[in-house]
Amino acid sequence: MRATRTLATLDEVGCGDHVCQLLDPADDVMDRSRAFVADGALFGDKVVIVSPLPQATSDLASMVLDPVRLQESLLAAVRREAASAEREGYRSLRVLHHVTSDGSAEGPEGLLRCELDLEEFAADSGALVVCAYQGGDWDASTLENARCVHPHHLGSRPASPSFQVYRTGKDGWTVNGVIDADGASAFGAILGTLLRQTATVRLLCHGLDFLDAAGMSALAGAAGRLHDRKVVLEGTNETVRLAWELSGYADPSVAVVMAP
Template sequence: MRATRTLATLDEVGAGDHVLQVLDVADDVVDCSRAFLADGALFGDKVLIIGSASRASAAFAPVVLDPARLDGSLISAVRREAASAEREGYRSLRVLHQATCDGSAGSAERLLRSELDLEEFAADSGALVVCAYPRGDGGAGAPEHAGCVHPHHLGSRPASPAFQVYRTGKDGWTVSGVVDADGASAFAAVLGTLLEQTATVRLLCHGLDFLDAAGMSALADAARRLPDRKVVLEGTNETVRLAWELSGFADPSIPVVMAP
């Protein structure tokens, strides 16, 4: 079973980890990730860098993918490289994702979709994925949702949002922490992206402590936005279920199922 984890250094990245690394704007991504990249040769992993090519990139990775130049989706290209790595006899795929966002809604949506795809890919394949974000606000650095969709963090995880969503098996995702007003928009964005990809989103909520009014509204709105879609929350505690009912959200018109 995967679980959240804090890493002191990138030397601790293991199979199936999806790590958030936050860098200062002036930091060189490849240089700061040198240990992670160099370990590819040590452990027999194929190294893939997602981002703009550079002389430093070429020293570590046989393949560099520029998202701006891809014909299809990023995850399709990553999966092709994983299949190629398996045919070539590598142990696994080791991915450094240089994440960028120009601050526009479209860019943030594409990045969130890519992050959830990479989270699912790492969990299901055992690949090692590090996503490097520049420190800053949504326009210049890591968007609000970056911290909540990485179960593993270098140093410490961002204080807000106070929840995490991560892949736990072939059939579902885990939600832990507290979904409050500070994280409601990020929670809605994550749910909306998942619902675009599957008719029923299964959330394992044993670690979900509470949903405040804003969090419940975000859940209801995301579930209602697409027709014939449903969100199933399993393992919710009594407080979460009671708050949902007393707030009037336990309504047949809202395609959300809460179960203990």
């Protein structure tokens, strides 16, 4: 069972982990991530580095991918490399995803979709994925959305967000923490991205402590934005269910099912 945790160093990254590492603008991504890359040889993992600076990393990995030049989605590329790693006898795939605010043409929505894809890929395949965010001019909401879909964070500086959404099994996502006015926008963006890919999004909410008015509005809005979409929340506590009912959302016209 995957669980959220904060890592002291990249030495602690294990199979199935999807780690958010926040770097200062002056940090050298390879200096900060060298141990993670080098451990590929120690554990028998194939190493893939995704970076807009491929010339600086070409001697450190089995494969270097420039995200701007990819002719396919990043998910398709890492899946292909994972299949290749299995055929070649590696234990797993080890991915360092170097993300810069000026090195991607995806935009905020594309970046969130990419991170959700990588989260699903890590959980389902057992790959080790570290996303190293660098640059000082990130839009705050873009960075917050990305942080919320990483179950693992590095060090004390990138303290875990108030809530997290991460992959559980083959057909669901776990939500934990508190979704209030500060996190409602991120929650709505994450749900909207998931709902564009599947008609029914299943959320396991045993660790969801509270959902305030802003969070409920974001949930209902995301579920109703596209035709024939639905969000199913399982394992919600009594407080969350009561607040939902008293706020008038427990109505068949709202495409949300909330269950204990």
